[in-house]
Amino acid sequence: MPRRTASMLASLLLLIAVLCAAVLIEVPYAAMSPGPTYNTLGKVDGEQVLSFPGKEDAGNKATGNLNMTTVRVTGSEYRMNLFEAVYGWLAHDSAVVPRSTLYPEDKSARQVEEENAEEFSRSQESAKVAALRELKKKVTTRIVVQSVVKGGAAQGKLHAGDVIKAVDGKPVDNPQEVGDLVTKHEVGERVDFTIVPAQKAAAAEKAKKDPLTLEGKQISVPTKKSPDDGRPVIGIASGTAHTLPFRIDITLADVGGPSAGLMFALGIVDKLTPEDLTGGTFVAGTGTIEADGEVGAIGGIRMKTVAAREKGAEFFLTPKDNCATAAADKPAGLTLVEVDTMHDATSALKKIRNGETGDLARCSTG
Structure with a gap:
C-alpha cells in the first residue's frame, strides 16, 4: 500500500476513533436554548x-x-456527550452550562421542579400586587406563616397561612422583623405570637374582610438551637400575603421559575388601563418582579432575546443587571430597553406607543 494512502487511512481511522470517543464520553454539562x-x-x-x-x-x-420569554433546557436525566458540548459552545442559538447550575447535586429532579413551580406561583402573586400598585389600586399586606419545619418547636402550634399580627406584643410589618424578634431570645425562652388562624383568615378573605381586623389568638412557642449556626429558632418561615380589590387569574401551564413576573405585571396593567399600553407594537421581555415593583435579573438572557426576535419582537424589556450581557450579543433588529422598576417598564411602553423611541433607556455593553 502506498505510504500516502496508508497515512490517509490512518488519519481517517484516528478521526473516526476521536468522533466515537466524543459521542461516548459523557460530560457534566447541560444545554440551554x-x-x-x-x-x-x-x-x-x-x-x-x-x-x-x-x-x-x-x-x-x-x-x-x-x-x-422562556429558556428550553435539557432534562435532568439527559447526559450530554463531548460532541454535543462542543457543538453547543460553538452554536449561536444555544449555551452550555455546568449541569449543577440547573440540577444541583444536593437536590433531586423532583425538588428542582417543585421549587421552580413555587417560584412561578410567587412571581404571579408579586406581579398582581406590583401591577395594582402601579395603577394606584388599594392592596393590603399581612405577614403570614409560610411554612412550618417538621419536628420544629412551632409544629402543631403554628400553621401555614396563620396571620402574624404581633410578636411579643410588637406589631410586625415584614417577615424580617419576625426573625429578628425571635433571635433576640435566648435558646429555650418562649416567644409570644399574636395570630389569626389560617382558617379564620381564609374565611375573612372570602367575605372580603381584612384578616388583620380580626381579634388575635395568643400562642407561645419555645425556641430551640439551630443545628446550622446555634441561633434560637422556632422552625417557621414567614412571608407576605395580600388582599386584592378583585380577582386576577393567571393561566399558563408548563412554565416554571420567577422570570415571567415583569411581563405578567405589565399585561395586567395593560388590560386594566383604558388606553392601549403598547399601541399595537410587539414588545417582549423578562425579569423577576417584587411586590414593590423592583425588577430583578434572570438567567439565560441571550436565549430569551433570540427567542423574542425570532417570534417577531421589536423591543425587549431587559432587567438593568442583564443589560450588558444582552447587549454584547444582541439579535439584529431588536431594541434592548433597560428597566429597573415596574414604573420604568410602563414609562418605556408609553414612549414606544407614542413613537418617542429616541428617549428610551437602551442597554449598552459599558
Whole structure:
C-alpha cells in the first residue's frame, strides 16, 4: 500500500476513533436554548393568560404583544456527550452550562421542579400586587406563616397561612422583623405570637374582610438551637400575603421559575388601563418582579432575546443587571430597553406607543 494512502487511512481511522470517543464520553454539562414565548395579552391553548372574573370591563381593548420569554433546557436525566458540548459552545442559538447550575447535586429532579413551580406561583402573586400598585389600586399586606419545619418547636402550634399580627406584643410589618424578634431570645425562652388562624383568615378573605381586623389568638412557642449556626429558632418561615380589590387569574401551564413576573405585571396593567399600553407594537421581555415593583435579573438572557426576535419582537424589556450581557450579543433588529422598576417598564411602553423611541433607556455593553 502506498505510504500516502496508508497515512490517509490512518488519519481517517484516528478521526473516526476521536468522533466515537466524543459521542461516548459523557460530560457534566447541560444545554440551554431559546424556548417558546407567550403573549400575556392573548390566549394559550384557547384560554386567556390573564383574566378578571367578575370584572367584565377588563381586557377588551388590549392589542399588540407583551410576550414573556422562556429558556428550553435539557432534562435532568439527559447526559450530554463531548460532541454535543462542543457543538453547543460553538452554536449561536444555544449555551452550555455546568449541569449543577440547573440540577444541583444536593437536590433531586423532583425538588428542582417543585421549587421552580413555587417560584412561578410567587412571581404571579408579586406581579398582581406590583401591577395594582402601579395603577394606584388599594392592596393590603399581612405577614403570614409560610411554612412550618417538621419536628420544629412551632409544629402543631403554628400553621401555614396563620396571620402574624404581633410578636411579643410588637406589631410586625415584614417577615424580617419576625426573625429578628425571635433571635433576640435566648435558646429555650418562649416567644409570644399574636395570630389569626389560617382558617379564620381564609374565611375573612372570602367575605372580603381584612384578616388583620380580626381579634388575635395568643400562642407561645419555645425556641430551640439551630443545628446550622446555634441561633434560637422556632422552625417557621414567614412571608407576605395580600388582599386584592378583585380577582386576577393567571393561566399558563408548563412554565416554571420567577422570570415571567415583569411581563405578567405589565399585561395586567395593560388590560386594566383604558388606553392601549403598547399601541399595537410587539414588545417582549423578562425579569423577576417584587411586590414593590423592583425588577430583578434572570438567567439565560441571550436565549430569551433570540427567542423574542425570532417570534417577531421589536423591543425587549431587559432587567438593568442583564443589560450588558444582552447587549454584547444582541439579535439584529431588536431594541434592548433597560428597566429597573415596574414604573420604568410602563414609562418605556408609553414612549414606544407614542413613537418617542429616541428617549428610551437602551442597554449598552459599558
